[in-house]
Amino acid sequence: MHDFPLLLMALALAGTAWRRAWVGLLGVLVVGLLHPQNYALDFMRGMPVYAVLLANVLLATAWEFARHRTWPRLFWDRHIGVLLVLWAWFALTTYYAINPAMAPAKLFDVSKLLLPMALIGVLIDSKEKLRWLLITLALSIAAIVFKGGYWALIHGFQDRVYGPEGSAYGGNNEFAVLTAMAIPLLLFWYRGLHGQAWRWAVAGLAVLAFVSAISSWSRGGLLSVLAVAVLLVWQSRRKGLAIPLLAIGIGLLFAGLPDAWFARMQTLGAPELDDSAASRLIVWRMGWNYALSHPWFGSGFESWVLFAPPDVELRAWHSAYVQVAAEHGLVGLALYAGLIGSTLWSLLVLMARGGHDRRARHEPSVTRMAAAIFTALAAYLVGAAFLSIAYWELLFLLLAAAWVLRRLALNPAPPA
Template identity: 35%
Template sequence: MRDIVVLIFLTGCIVAAFKKPWWGVLSLAIFSYLNPHAYAWGFVRTLPVYYILFLIVAFRTFTTKDKQSIPKDWRVIFFVFLWLYFLFTTTQAYIQDIAWDRFWFVTKIYIPFYFTLVLINTRQKLYLLIVTIGIAIGIVALKGGIFALLSGFGHRVYGPPLTQFEDNNQFAVAMLMIIPLLLVWQKGSNHFWIKKGVLLSIPIIFAASLSSWSRGALLTMSALILMLIWNSKHKLLAIPLVLVSAFFVVDYLPQEWFGRMETLESYQEDESAMGRIEAWTDGWRHTLEHPFTGSGFEGWMYVTNRDWHSSYVEMFAEHGFLAFGIWISMILGTIVNLTFLPKKTKEIEGMEWVAHYCFMVRASLICYMLGTAFLGLAYWDLLYHLIFIAVLIKKFANEELAIKQKQTIPKRPLSPILK
């Protein structure tokens, strides 16, 4: 039965992509983050679903007229240069077979962002892309949150099978990152039940993140709550609501959960934490010796005893300081842009959406920066999706701003001769 349902859904996505290619971009996001065919039991589970959709969207992208040119943004140039640099470092990698496999895996993640940049050519389409990403991850997060509440947080919550965030720690960060995206949906919708449903789902997603038993997620969650309160127009209501919720949750969590969180203070006694510090130290020393090439993809197998367990270390240890500089510049530059862009549209009627989109996407990016400090997710597609969503926010905001400025310029009266 599950196979039939997934097959029908896939067929619908294929038809939608043929009819309107930008719907294919949304479909790719669903199959990338939700990975619905992994929940099937039969032949559908092994179908190359994502690649089928990819080929269809690629074909329709080059045949449709409903598209735009690639936005002229420095982040797009940096992104391409970063990929080229990966190609260079892979030729110098220690473990060639594994490095090339990983390079092509990352390439398959990167290429579909071209479709996002050229097919998402209106603000409404951008809104629906944000909503689709939020829902794709949010569905599993809600399921996990309900399970966590019913089981008294006694079991860990895991992500969709065969995705980059299947692991409980990675899924915890992904869940926190999509909460701001769901708030974009909540504010942009006119439907009463959607607005209330999204607000009710957020505490459940927080519960799912707590039940991941991830220490990094606890730090990220704390930062996210502070950011949401800071950007809220109802701070006086939000603060006591958070405090009351925390009071009840503390009594509900098992003692073993607190024992794991306490290792944040006593990390010297935690074997896992000390193993990460050792890997980070080995990665740093190796990069000092090989600042331009690093170790190549999956170079930890040669350099140290375990995975990097940090996106930052993963990037500079595998590709050197130049690649790290490009990568971190894209993230920090996007956060800076999202901070200052709302000031250009402040108090302009009809452009209130800019500030909300910017603050929410910025919150998601900050969650990534905090959460992946302890997780190796430097090539995560969700990160680059957020960066390119920010590129499109800037593009559409500047276009709308230019139109409104033209409308406010007073027209000069015609001279008597022209009359």
């Protein structure tokens, strides 16, 4: 991507924020997922475009409320309370960290997730805005998926597919989980479309998302995709049609995969046959043992660099759950699991009320949004068992979206 078009795009997004702050926020999220500056060739390469645009949205939001002489409509939710306690625990474990040279910087980096979450809570104050938020996330990932899926098809699945260079999703394993999370968001978008051409286009993107995830050669990604497929069938009202179509699609896809792909996936049941999988078992055991011996504060952020045995190449914990337990103790893991688990439960309640409780007056869009977010989070939870992605931005964006959805469903009156 040439630098001047990227600069013009950034300026356009910055200007949009001053007209409609919530649209500017959506533009910031696109930049955060796509990392377009890493495709630049000259002066824009590596520029902090995301940070600058996010600060611009914050200023535009403050100006918008000052101009109208109103205060932002803040809301309290039990999930927000758990989030704040979790972050306070992060700060406490950082104070006791065994790697004080790196832990504070990581805490600061992770804490930057709170700003976009807060902006979502303030600016996304209607179901229509929330719908566009989910569509924006889906479309941003789809832009990468299109390239990855096309590459996989023309090369016969012989090469691994990777995400944007320099992003949190750049590795093939991370990209596979990201792609799996995008599938339910794309299908949510599909169900809300009316034009036949648009529906075919979005359906094609969903198929390419499946292709991209499978062709990443990621074992965790495969399990994430399978989890998404099972949940989509479970949520479908036409299971008699969905199950055969899914079986046919999987059969056609697997028929084109090379033998080396199947050999790699078989190590899921026999990890000792693969050096990478075997080393992960060693790392998991080491991290879990440390969490059991230090259940309160763990080891703090970025402690994995101090645990590497001489015979094992250790670059991460290779599991979000081991990562949180080892770095923040069993207390931190309980808070982390409680935050995600309570959010999933809230989404299940919205799905159940919208689908079965006649006394509920939830619009179909609420049920569809709840199902999409729930399935995307489920894909994350499966993939997180194999990757150090505990502090992914997309996870916390979806959590914030779920809390906003719950607020809108319980209090459907438009904001003043």
